[in-house]
Amino acid sequence: DTEVTQTPKHLVMGMTNKKSLKCEQHMGHRAMYWYKQKAKKPPELMFVYSYEKLSINESVPSRFSPECPNSSLLNLHLHALQPEDSALYLCASSQQTGGQPQHFGDGTRLSIL
Amino acid sequence: EDQVTQSPEALRLQEGESSSLNCSYTVSGLRGLFWYRQDPGKGPEFLFTLYSAGEEKEKERLKATLTKKESFLHITAPKPEDSATYLCAVRGNNNNDMRFGAGTRLTVKP
Numbered sequence: 001d002t003e004v005t006q007t008p009k010h011l012v013m014g015m016t017n018k019k020s021l022k023c024e025q026h027m028g029h030r031a032m033y034w035y036k037q038k039a040k041k042p043p044e045l046m047f048v049y050s051y052e053k054l055s056i057n058e059s060v061p062s063r064f065s066p067e068c069p070n071s072s073l074l075n076l077h078l079h080a081l082q083p084e085d086s087a088l089y090l091c092a093s094s095q096q097t098g099g100q101p102q103h104f105g106d107g108t109r110l111s112i113l
Numbered sequence: 114e115d116q117v118t119q120s121p122e123a124l125r126l127q128e129g130e131s132s133s134l135n136c137s138y139t140v141s142g143l144r145g146l147f148w149y150r151q152d153p154g155k156g157p158e159f160l161f162t163l164y165s166a167g168e169e170k171e172k173e174r175l176k177a178t179l180t181k182k183e184s185f186l187h188i189t190a191p192k193p194e195d196s197a198t199y200l201c202a203v204r205g206n207n208n209n210d211m212r213f214g215a216g217t218r219l220t221v222k223p
Contacts, residue, residue, distance in 0.1 A: 042213035090156050099145035099204055104156035
């Protein structure tokens with residue numbers, strides 16, 4: 001079992017739907033991350049939050065909107081996604097954005113119809 | 114720009130057949146080199162962090178080593194449950210994020 005919890009585990013949505021992915025950690029970490037992973041590829045960074053503030057946005061389309069309500073929670077709001085957005089979305093956390101390791105959740109498997 | 118290259122892309126071993134996975138990197142000021150294991154449909158599981166050349170870390174059948182240009186993940190007498198994709202990542206001074214390699218898919222046959 002991981003210490004980073006992601007919900008839902010699976011999500012199927014149409015291109016006009018609005019949905020949210022949720023991530024929670026209770027390790028006291030102050031940095032949280034969203035990654036996108038396609039099959040047989042490494043994770044690709046999307047967003048980094050440090051002390052609840054967005055510090056990195058890797059040129060992600062605006063149809064993905066991150067939110068960090070508090071130090072334990074991270075959301076990813078989805079709207080008007082495209083079929084190519086189908087992927088495994090991973091959340092991770094680390095003590096800070098330094099040289100500490102990131103700990104990953106098991107992800108949300110997203111399918112866009 | 115930081116770069117990470119892992120080899121081989123895929124590795125098939127018999128149970129008990131020891132081997133090594135390679136991670137070559139170029140980075141401006143290494144702040145950490147990380148090894149992860151990923152099973153299908155799961156998130157990456159943290160294994161080791163190495164910070165400076167000469168450093169070594171061990172966990173069960175796995176041993177990670179680091180030089181100024183590369184890291185090795187040595188697997189001693191592997192078992193079928195060691196089958197997974199092993200990912201290497203680096204963090205340098207110029208980035209607030211990790212740069213991942215493409216991974217090595219390890220299969221251990223009984």
